[in-house]
Amino acid sequence: MGKHLKIIFILLTLYLVGATVFFVFDNWRENLIKDIEVQAAPTEYTEEQTQYNTSCELHHGDSPNWPNRTYAGQKVTITKRKLSQLGFVLSRNGSTDYQFRFYILKASDKSVLWESPAQQYLSVGTSPDWYDVAISPELDIYNEEVLLLVHPISSYTGKYISLHYQNSDVKASENYIEEFDGWNEYAYDAAYRYTYTEPTEYTEKQTKHNTDMVIASDWRTKVGQKLSISNRRVTKLAFILRKEGSPAENVTFEIRRVSDDSLICSKVWGAANDLPTENDWVEVEFDTPQTINEEVRILVDYPGADGTNRVILRYQNTDVKADECETDNTGGWQDRTDYDAAYRYTFTEPLPEYTEEQTEYNTDTYLNPPYYQAAGQRLTIANRRVTKLAFVLYRVGSPSGDVTFSVRKIDNTVIQSKVWGAAADLPLSATWKEVEFDTPQVINEEVRILIEFTGGDASNYIKYSYQNTDVKADEWRTYMGTGGWGDMRDATTNDTAYRYTYEPVEQQTQGENYWMLEHRYATKVGQRLNISNRIVTKLGFWLELFGSPTEDLTFEIRRTSDDTVISSKVWGNASELSTTTAYEEVEFADPQLINEEVRIVASIAETTDNNGALIYRQNADVKENELYTEYLSPDWTDNSGYDCAYRYTYILPEISSPTVTTTPATAVEKTTATLNGEITDDGGEACEYRFEYDIDSGEPYASSTGWTGSVTTSQSFSEDISGLLKGTLYYFRAQ
Structure with a gap:
């Protein structure tokens, strides 16, 4: 069903005297509507x-x-x-x-x-x-x-x-x-x-500084901060710098991956000799901002300098930020957890995050090894990549050992886990605590999401909160009994307080069959399917190295209507594929809204014989209304007997509030009339509508027509009403 219209712009009055009608635009009545919150729009x-x-x-x-x-x-x-x-x-x-x-x-x-x-x-x-x-x-x-x-x-x-x-x-x-x-x-x-x-911008920063760090070719040439950036498009980067003497080389700002030290983005600020002589913020704006969702190093790079002509970066050596630290390269990366560089980065509005949660709690119980070492919620997670997990915890006494959050299959196999930290660092009162998984996994089954704790003793332990009334259907609190992992128990009248963050995915998992991405067989292979009103952010396939290819492998989304490309990203050179089947994925730099039939494909350029990639597909339990698809010049071939093994991640477009105009009533008789309205903006999806009317001006209205219909921008709608009182003034509005 469509969403209801909530914003009312014009109220009309309807006056019935026999068949004589008077219409009055009642603009002053807008001041009586108190439940509408209007947010100031950005300047256009x-x-x-x-x-x-x-x-x-x-x-x-x-x-x-x-x-x-x-x-x-x-x-x-x-x-x-x-x-x-x-x-x-x-x-x-x-x-x-x-x-x-x-x-x-x-x-x-x-x-x-x-x-x-x-x-x-x-x-x-x-x-x-x-x-x-x-x-x-x-x-x-x-x-x-x-x-x-x-x-x-x-x-x-x-x-x-x-x-x-x-x-x-x-x-x-x-x-x-x-x-x-x-x-x-x-x-x-x-x-x-x-x-x-102008896009809304936000900043993340650490502005405190009390000490100098020299950047010089004979000591360290890269200095900055090691930190995690989650789903943010970084547009600017700044540090507090100054020069000493007359340094000659250029200063460059960089963002590098921690995982492999590869460069994500960089920008030359300018000549070091143009830096200020007093500590001050120095900033670059990247030409092509990148969306970052990993642990990185944000850096100042200066390859020059000598003993008297150099660049100075300011940093803090007290009261440092948790989970990040100063980093520098002195013949290898050194991460100094007791320092923080003074930095600031600017980013645009992050991609939306989705959460599933049960946030109510009215009691708690303990995790007190060796008897109770794990507890949480048993539930089904369907086609979601779980990125974060949170519970409500606190400590009693001074427990030792680490607290770990995990997602486990019902047979207790670990899907993913992350150490939150030392139990001794938990607060003394119930507080939400969260982890972000290093390698989030897609989950499509019934699981247990758990707090795990093996330390403590009878006087020093941790407690978690749960709800024992008004519980969620089809899920419940779960905990370990005295028999260890073979003694997991379910409390079906309780719900643990939890929250997990996820990315929704659509997928067809790996099959045992495969086809060749090779010039004699097919140069594009994937799935033909409908994607309805989704912004596709990631795309992946199950692949394996075949021979010794030298060409790049590209993942694409193409229209079936005219074969034009909607989104495309080079995964890398096909020679880098694993020799065993592995899931490979790209994240699109500019995710696009898709609302049509498309082909999602892995593509490779012209290859030589027996050199390319194997792409996996399923020939049993195939999805309805989708087709396996492959391209060998000059034609596409679609096959209903297979499904390509694929996965795409998406977000839903933001839906704005719809707006409506009330228009004059028509067909007015002694006791009947037709009420009319028009959708001025549907906010992005079809809307239901109704009319409210009454003989008194002001809310609440005594009568309404009930929600009905499915209308979009610029469409008119109407409802016939009857049983009106003769010679009576009526107020009505469209919603």
């Missing part, structure tokens, strides 16, 4: 070029004897903006039910950043006028040269749309661009406009 701006003096025809490429100009628009550079709408000046020739789309492509490789839903030719006028399309969800673009384009899905002789443009007095640093037997740029300007806001 418009970038535009509104002049035009000529036009070009757009054709799909299937119009005989007509030019095949399939794309046209503007090439622009966009710096750190969140786009919400794109428009062009268009006109139509002929009457047809053909369709077109707007696109935003990366200029560098023509990959798709956004495409609009299909638009109808008939919605464009025959005279030039602005035509705007909302971008949903809004699109973040950072320091990117992009193409803003119009593309006809179909056309025919005499039936087409035209884009209007200016061929004089054009904007600097922008060009008109079109695809006409290849991509061509001209010193013209398309008539375009886009609406944008």
